[in-house]
Amino acid sequence: MNIIVCIKQILDPEMPPVKFKIDAQAKKVIAPEGIPLVISPFDEQAVEAALRIKDAQEAKVTAITMGGQSAKDAVKHVLAMGVDEGIVLSDEAFNGSDSFSTAYVLSQAIQKAGEYDLILCGRQAADWDAGQVGSIVAEELGIPVVTLARKVDATGGTVRVERVIPDGHEVVEAPLPAVVTVSSELGQARLPTGRGIVMAARKSIPVWSAQDIGCDVSRVGAGAARSEVVALTLPIHERKGEIVSGETGAQAAVNLALKLRENRII
């Protein structure tokens, strides 16, 4: 079984909110110094889903990422987790790509990488939180897609997915090849082992350009984007943040209750 996982390297989504800064003029987020980029957590869980399949049967897992210089670090991390191969897609032409171009680039690379049975993506990249690329990759490749997986089993030409719904889950079956997007309910991704890290450090990671994967460059980059960001702002919080005090915690709680009553909130 050949499994492809699409991973994206992003700003740490759980960094302290006070560290988050934007350049409103340039409509860009300013990467804070000293906070390393991470793999989008859902993508790391997509890798975990692939490795769980590989734990149970013969499978080869390949990770693909489109990104800049540091994207190699992301690939190294998943190689250390147990992924077999990693590919970086990097080209000036890709800069400014939207979800549709990104999915196009990924699907070109997936086809170039060889036979594939299952493609795993995160439910959304935890930077722009779009949640589109996985489904569009499926459309590009003309194969089915199942979103929001909390469990993925693939055997005998079929993928069986537990898909999260608001009040439980549903079991969806699709013929392979197929795309599955993974949600956080899948559970924690495994940590790399010492041996895994050293093995990963030894692997060479190919970098493919637009030309290498036969991209029609008119379909990628900022020029091909179907929409544009016209403003980027920080949210305004208009709450007064009044601290209700008291001698003890219990007293503060009583004062809080009185305050809520006074304001007719309870």
Next chain:
Amino acid sequence: MSDKFDAIVVGAGPAGCATACKLARAGLEVLVVERGKFPGAKNMTGGVIYGPVLDSLFPGAPGDIPVERAIGRHVICLLSDRSSVSLDFNMAGSGDRNGYTVLRSRFDRWLANKVEEAGGIVAAGLRADDLLWQGQRVVGITAGGDEFRADAVIAADGVNSTMATKAGLRVNLSPENVNQGVKEVIGLPREAIEERFGLTSDSGAAIHFLGFCTRGVHGGGFLYTNKESLSLGVVVQLKALMESNLKSVDLLESFKEHPTVREYIRGGTTVEYSAHLVPAGGLRMVPRLFTDGLLVAGDAAALVLATGRALEGINFAVASGIAAAETVLKAKERNDFSKESLSVYEKLLADSFVLQDLKTFREAPRFLENQRLYQTYPELACKLAEEVFRVDGKPKKKLWQLARQEMKGRVSIWQLLRDGLSARSSL
């Protein structure tokens, strides 16, 4: 995969990378383990690499080394609470340079890349937990729950070196032997930096402060120029800091508020804050440098020169790393990694500036214990300068008279003489 390497280097700082680079270039199979997410991720330094030490590894340096600025101006600045007196050595105009400023996250990464280019393996995100022993001999390390074997292990794991401690070569740090450094990188436009410090495009300044920057605590302050930022920090003896009941962050804050410093950093924004320890005990603190199968390099071996002015550590780390690599190469020729065979290391260091400088300045740490250096003398210098330069319509006094007047109640002539003699013998 075979888990046996020719050498395992613990720590991808300047010491570890220098060792690994040299070994890998000689064709040895080298594994570097680094606990940071990437090399340099959590490392800090003041920022100046002194001297030509990198040239031997990277001929034509700086070449592609990601240096910020070449130092053409050295300043020593004594601070009172509101004024300052400086000694300004400027050779920028002559084109002569002595050292470069660097930012660690970039510099360490570049160094590690050089190791990889030479064929070494850099495993980041992996902490060495323990040494592997065979009898009395170190034969590898354990990391991330796995064992990795090698003919030689080089402990280049910095000031807290767990590896050297586990090997029984050194004891834990004591507060009088170690300095605590805190530093901010403050972003400023290029033009502002060049204008404020009188620099041309690629030249830089290194300013060392003594006095109010540490509010009397044993230590000093520094300010180095990068391309588009300043590195500003204070380094204080941990023991003195603990006794003063001050926090190093507070020292940094009041340092930033000093009128002289405030002018330099005006309009800047803090882009990075970090704190780190640095060895400060001089020769006395240097542990045994090797045992069967193990060598210790850089901060792990306390190879740092602190003379109260600059801190030289990176050049010592690189030089000791190179010496460690040469030692391993010789041992490899003989296929003998015993203590006796590795003792070449100490000879190489003794012949180079590393141990010689530490010997020359062996009394410096004791001299620097003198409290008057951090309060009395900087204040005295500032007061004196104030009197000398003040024209207020009153009759003037001779310099010596002024000096006597200012010294009164602060320091006796005998103390001054003694301190002067002691400075002469230890610095």
Next chain:
Amino acid sequence: MSERQGVLVLAEAQEAQVAPVTTELLGLGRRLAHELSSALSALLIGSGVGGISQDVIALGADTVYVADRPELGTFNSDAYTAVATKVCREAAPSVVLMGHTSIGRDIAPRVAARLGASLSTDCVDLRVDQDTGRLLQTRPVHGGNALATIASRVHPQMATMRPRSAAPAEPDPSRNGRIIPVDTSVLDIQARVVETVREEAEGLKLEEARVVVSGGAGIDGAQGFDLIRQLASVLGGAVGATRLPCEQGWVSPSFQIGQTGKIVTPDLYIAVAVSGAPQHMAGCMGSGYIVAINNDPEAHIFKLADFGIVADYREALPALIRKCQELVSS
């Protein structure tokens, strides 16, 4: 691009009624259609949903496309994508709106890919740019740390709307509209739902509660949630949680509030031992009042709350429960 006209809303049915999110979309769609001087249509997909098409009209649709077929009774991504794409091709709207729900977030990217449309997901505000007539789509990014406003360069302009971010439409039973059946002969089904497992929610439904009391990681164990439950019950409210208590199994995963959990807008939201991460606050920012209980005076949540107390919840909650009981029953 210029022939496209009007706003089309994907309507969702819930227990044989118009789903709340659809009521919000119709209210918003009406406003946008008005600003664009065009009509509002809706697409209703399901089995036996014909009965509510009149309600959809009453809520503002001028035209309702109805795809009614037994196979469409439960959500199927392939079938819903095929139907929605077909209707969008035929009706040629310039704006397509869906809820950012289990259904909308699944099919919107697929439909957009097929139509060559633009798509902004999880929007919290949509407006028409008066100068260009383009749809301005505002959505939280970076987990809610920032807001991006996006404008499309192509048509149709598609968006999924975060539930509870637009005012619901008021029904007007006197409205008239057209009902157009959709040909559903080609559904291209490849992936099938073979089983649906519903987890019984205990007590009041989170989305409907007027008071929600949430516990965070600081509750530190399933037991601590007893106090949360007691406070909720005294106030007649429901229990929520941040992600960690759900992951740890202290409470059911369906309790999770936030960007990847439920969105709630009660009159009163009490966050206990919650630090105030943007991904959590995304799920409760629209609440009437937010109250924070946290033992760390520096906790970010105090900046996002109306009232707060700095206290250990173990000490504060028993007193709060007692006092509230007393006040509520008096």
